[in-house]
Amino acid sequence: MSQTFKKVLTNLELIIASACIIVTTSLVLLNVVMRYFFKTGIYWSEEVATACFVWSVFIGAAAGYKHKAHVGVDMLINLCNPTWKKLLTIAVDAILLLINGYITYIAVIYLSLSYKKPTPVLGISTAYISSSILVSFSLMTIYSIYFLVKDIRKSNKGGAV
Structure with missing residues (x-):
């Protein structure tokens, strides 16, 4: 490559x-x-x-x-000892995964409803615009999975998260 x-x-x-x-x-x-x-x-x-x-x-x-x-505000996390810091980082990763995944799910529903509505001037489906939400949060969900796995692996190896 x-x-x-x-x-x-x-x-x-x-x-x-x-x-x-x-x-x-x-x-x-x-x-x-x-x-x-x-x-x-x-x-x-x-x-x-x-x-x-x-x-x-x-x-x-x-x-x-x-x-x-x-x-991000990480002042409180930086005050924690290394063990708590690892646990909180993984917890935040998991919460962000859930939030991004849920918004991706909602975006699918929203997108399915927006196919019916045309834009005022060009008359194309607003789904072409609304699909940006689905693409964005799908990518964020994928990145959330990556960050969570990476931080869990770092934590298991004993490295700083």
Whole structure:
């Protein structure tokens, strides 16, 4: 496997979220220019920009979760002795697995209901936008499993979690 391909796979969520932000920004900017100079806008740009923004938020959240970049308050955990620290870390991993798994389940239900509703301008199914929730929380559930297994293995080997 080439180094570039490996780097792309490692950062796939960031790449997708960044591409969506680029499309959102470009469409909004283009629409502003069109309205200012040509007194007309692109009728579908707001809908596509909103959809891309939603995708960037949810996929970006999955990327943040994967890289453990979300803000956390670990002051109390840092005050604990190493044994309690390991146990609390594993407990938090398990709780996050349950929460992410449950939201993934709810996202499936929400997605099945959103197929029926078309978008106002383009008339496409809102499921194309709503599927970002399912993709994001499915990824977070997978990462939660990975983190839990990794922390359990570290704990069993006697290493710091």
